[in-house]
Amino acid sequence: xxxxxxxxxxxxxxxxxxxxFIWACPEEKNILDWHFIIxxxxxxxxxxxxxHGLIWxxxxxxxxxxxxxxxxxxxxxETGHKICMSMTSYHPSTWNxxxxxxxxxxxxxxxxLSDEITAGAVRTSEADKKTLAKQSHAFxxxxxKFRDIFPDYAKPEMQDLPDMGKGNPATSTSKVVNPTTTxxxxxxxxxxxTETPLTNTSNSLETxxxxxxxxxxxxxxxxxxxxxRPNWMPSWRWVVAVVLLAVVGRLSSFxxx
Numbered sequence: 001x002x003x004x005x006x007x008x009x010x011x012x013x014x015x016x017x018x019x020x021f022i023w024a025c026p027e028e029k030n031i032l033d034w035h036f037i038i039x040x041x042x043x044x045x046x047x048x049x050x051x052h053g054l055i056w057x058x059x060x061x062x063x064x065x066x067x068x069x070x071x072x073x074x075x076x077x078e079t080g081h082k083i084c085m086s087m088t089s090y091h092p093s094t095w096n097x098x099x100x101x102x103x104x105x106x107x108x109x110x111x112x113l114s115d116e117i118t119a120g121a122v123r124t125s126e127a128d129k130k131t132l133a134k135q136s137h138a139f140x141x142x143x144x145k146f147r148d149i150f151p152d153y154a155k156p157e158m159q160d161l162p163d164m165g166k167g168n169p170a171t172s173t174s175k176v177v178n179p180t181t182t183x184x185x186x187x188x189x190x191x192x193x194t195e196t197p198l199t200n201t202s203n204s205l206e207t208x209x210x211x212x213x214x215x216x217x218x219x220x221x222x223x224x225x226x227x228x229r230p231n232w233m234p235s236w237r238w239v240v241a242v243v244l245l246a247v248v249g250r251l252s253s254f255x256x257x
Contacts, residue, residue: 010100011026018161018163020041021041021109021161022039022163023037023150023153024037024055024101032058033057034057035053036101037051037052038050039160039161042165046112049072049074049132049133049134050136051112052143052146053070053071055067055105066088068082069081069082071143073135074129074132075124075125076122076124077112077120077121078120078121081120083118083120084121085107087099087107090119
C-alpha cells in the first residue's frame with residue numbers, strides 16, 4: 001500500500017520536475033486520489049484548453065494499476081468515465097509498479113493527442129475540440145472541487161503550469177529509460193530520468209515539446225542521428241593548407257642551396 005512517505009516523495013518530484021503541460025497533486029484526506037491538470041499543447045485542437053481529471057489508486061497499490069478519468073469536456077474523452085489505457089486497470093498484465101504519476105499523465109497526454117478509440121474515448125470533430133478548449137477554463141472554475149484542489153489555478157484568467165513546454169530545464173534534462181525498469185519504491189521518483197509509459201506505438205505525439213518528453217517505445221530516436229565532427233578534428237581545407245606550406249618550404253630550401 002502507498003505510504004505517506006512515498007506520496008510526499010512523489011509530490012516533491014512533481015514540484016521539482018513536472019512534465020510539460022501537466023500538473024498534479026494528491027488530496028489531503030486521501031493520498032490515493034491524485035487530481036491533475038493537463039494543458040492543451042500548441043498546434044493541436046486542444047491548444048489553450050485546460051483539462052481536469054483524477055487518478056485513483058486501489059488500496060492494494062502498487063500491486064494493481066490505478067484508474068483515470070477526465071472531468072473537463074475535451075471532445076476526446078467521455079467525462080466521468082474510466083479511460084482504457086495500458087497503464088490502467090483495463091490492462092493489469094502490462095502494469096509496472098515503478099511507473100509514477102508523471103509517467104501515467106505523460107502517457108495520458110500522448111493518448112489524448114492520438115485518434116485511437118477505446119473505452120472512455122469519444123470521436124468528435126476538430127472544431128468541436130477547439131470550441132471545448134475555449135470553454136474549458138470557465139467550466140473548471142465553476143467546479144468546487146477544482147477550486148479546492150487548485151486554488152492557484154482557479155482564477156478568472158487561466159494561469160500557466162510550471163512547465164509549458166518552452167524549453168524549461170525540467171524538460172531539457174530528461175532522459176529515456178526502458179519501460180520495464182523497476183525500483184524498490186512503489187511510487188518511483190524520477191531523478192534525472194523520465195520513465196517510458198507502455199502505450200501503443202501508434203499514439204504518436206503532435207508537438208516537439210511532448211515528443212521530447214515522451215520516450216519512443218522502440219528505442220531512442222537519437223541513436224540514428226549523424227554524429228557531429230569533434231571540435232578538435234581539422235577540416236580537409238586545413239589539411240591541404242598544411243601540405244602546401246610544407247611543399248613550399250621544401251622548394252625554398254632547394255632554391256637556397
